[in-house]
Amino acid sequence: MKKKVNHRQRLLLLIISGLLVWLSLTEADLFHSARMEVIALDRNTDLQTLRLSFPLDPLLDDGQKIYFLVEKKYLEVIKQAGYSFSLETSRFLTPSEPGWRQWLRPQGGINGAYHSYQELASELKTLATAYAGLARLYVIGRSLENRNIYALKISDQPGLAEDEPGVALIGCHHAREWISVEVPLLIGKHLLENYSRNSQVKSLVDAAEIWIVPLVNPDGLEYSVLNYRLWRKNRRLNLDGSYGVDLNRNYAYGWAYDDLGSSPEPASAVFRGTAPFSEPETASIRNLFQTHRIAAAISYHSYSQLILYPWGYVDQPTEDELLLEQLAEDMAALIYQVNGRVYQAGRAASLLYVTNGDFTDWAYSFYRIPAFTIELPPVDLLQGGFWNAEEDIQPIFQENLPATLYLINWAISSYDGTRGTRVRPDRFFDRGLAKEAESIVKGRLGAAFKGKESR
Ligand SMILES: [Zn+2]
Numbered sequence: 001m002k003k004k005v006n007h008r009q010r011l012l013l014l015i016i017s018g019l020l021v022w023l024s025l026t027e028a029d030l031f032h033s034a035r036m037e038v039i040a041l042d043r044n045t046d047l048q049t050l051r052l053s054f055p056l057d058p059l060l061d062d063g064q065k066i067y068f069l070v071e072k073k074y075l076e077v078i079k080q081a082g083y084s085f086s087l088e089t090s091r092f093l094t095p096s097e098p099g100w101r102q103w104l105r106p107q108g109g110i111n112g113a114y115h116s117y118q119e120l121a122s123e124l125k126t127l128a129t130a131y132a133g134l135a136r137l138y139v140i141g142r143s144l145e146n147r148n149i150y151a152l153k154i155s156d157q158p159g160l161a162e163d164e165p166g167v168a169l170i171g172c173h174h175a176r177e178w179i180s181v182e183v184p185l186l187i188g189k190h191l192l193e194n195y196s197r198n199s200q201v202k203s204l205v206d207a208a209e210i211w212i213v214p215l216v217n218p219d220g221l222e223y224s225v226l227n228y229r230l231w232r233k234n235r236r237l238n239l240d241g242s243y244g245v246d247l248n249r250n251y252a253y254g255w256a257y258d259d260l261g262s263s264p265e266p267a268s269a270v271f272r273g274t275a276p277f278s279e280p281e282t283a284s285i286r287n288l289f290q291t292h293r294i295a296a297a298i299s300y301h302s303y304s305q306l307i308l309y310p311w312g313y314v315d316q317p318t319e320d321e322l323l324l325e326q327l328a329e330d331m332a333a334l335i336y337q338v339n340g341r342v343y344q345a346g347r348a349a350s351l352l353y354v355t356n357g358d359f360t361d362w363a364y365s366f367y368r369i370p371a372f373t374i375e376l377p378p379v380d381l382l383q384g385g386f387w388n389a390e391e392d393i394q395p396i397f398q399e400n401l402p403a404t405l406y407l408i409n410w411a412i413s414s415y416d417g418t419r420g421t422r423v424r425p426d427r428f429f430d431r432g433l434a435k436e437a438e439s440i441v442k443g444r445l446g447a448a449f450k451g452k453e454s455r
Helices: 002-030 047-053 072-080 089-093 098-103 117-130 179-194 199-207 218-226 280-291 321-339 359-367 390-413 431-454
Strands: 036-042 057-061 065-071 085-087 135-142 148-154 166-171 209-213 294-302 306-309 344-347 371-376
Touching (some): 036 089, 065 072, 072 085, 117 148, 117 179, 135 280, 148 179, 148 280, 166 179, 166 390, 179 199, 179 390, 199 390, 209 280, 280 359, 294 359, 294 390, 306 321, 321 371, 321 390, 359 371, 371 390
Parallel strands (some): 166 294
Antiparallel strands (some): 036 065, 148 209
16 A cells, blocks of 8 residues: 555656656746847957857947857856956847837738748748749758758759759758748749749759758747747757757868867857767758759858858868859849949858858868858848848848849859769769768768867
């Protein structure tokens, strides 16, 4: 009898403690934003050391001060480490800037005119059905939470793998960069809607295979829409209980090269993951590249108004610096012509900050193709930061359209159809070779990372 009671008590205790854990997890999730603060530091502060020591998420550089998003629990230790900062959270909770006010006027649900995962999925399906002769919808992978990663292929014979250059237009590695979903989606829509009435569009679609992948990080986007607008990473539950891997630090080239361009700390906003391509979301992009002849790529991000090309992991030129620079400058000029907005063109590591394991370094190094990161408007946080207004979607798409068409045209004109090789022999495209190179680099970096850990 006594034994039975004990058993029942233990069971009850288990249920209660389970319930408590569940409650605290749910609460932690729901009130994630309440655990975050915005701090500003003088720009003369040794920020490299600071960012090495604490997981800080850069928000804004206003010239004199640098703003970061940081978890509350780090405030005291940052202070103890001798850094002086001001608390700026209230400024960002009170939407006084135009961009913020717009954000509070949602029209199509909580995220307004911006697409959620479901809204995007149904729009892509509608397009693929309405333009069945020009588009086909593929699922190139699934996210950690089992959402589809869609790729809309646009070409004159979408069901066939033709000997044509592929161009990949990729959006939303980072959850809070909502505008980066809209731009590739609208470019794809433009190609489909104008094929029959615009000869330039027709010739590009006929001669290329355009892959629209508007949402690499569906789990993160959902979290950003429903729970915490400033979420950046995917939704990996890390070993230390924190969430998320920075998908744009999880690619194979230069992965874990140093702790400035990415972080080994799971709680960091730029956590690189436990291995290159440890995340299914980045693996889906690798799959797309390994199985198709991608000849050029743009990865859309926000914000800053920049066109960046490799390298990102070191501030050194690639062997193709001149070509990449020329293409980036040409695209910036085309963008400027539309709305008069300046996008600065340059090498990623010198213009922004060093990043390792990002998409463009990988795409360039393994496939030897021009790969760009375009940081969309606004230019800084004071103009709205990650909060673009709904009215900004159309002009940002329109100004990016000619630049993207220009890159597709370049891919077509520099492509040599025979055997899928490029005009220049050093741009040789070979899937086997790329795969081999990838595993070599993976092994090498794996060893280097282990060494670093033991020291
Ligand atoms: Zn980004």
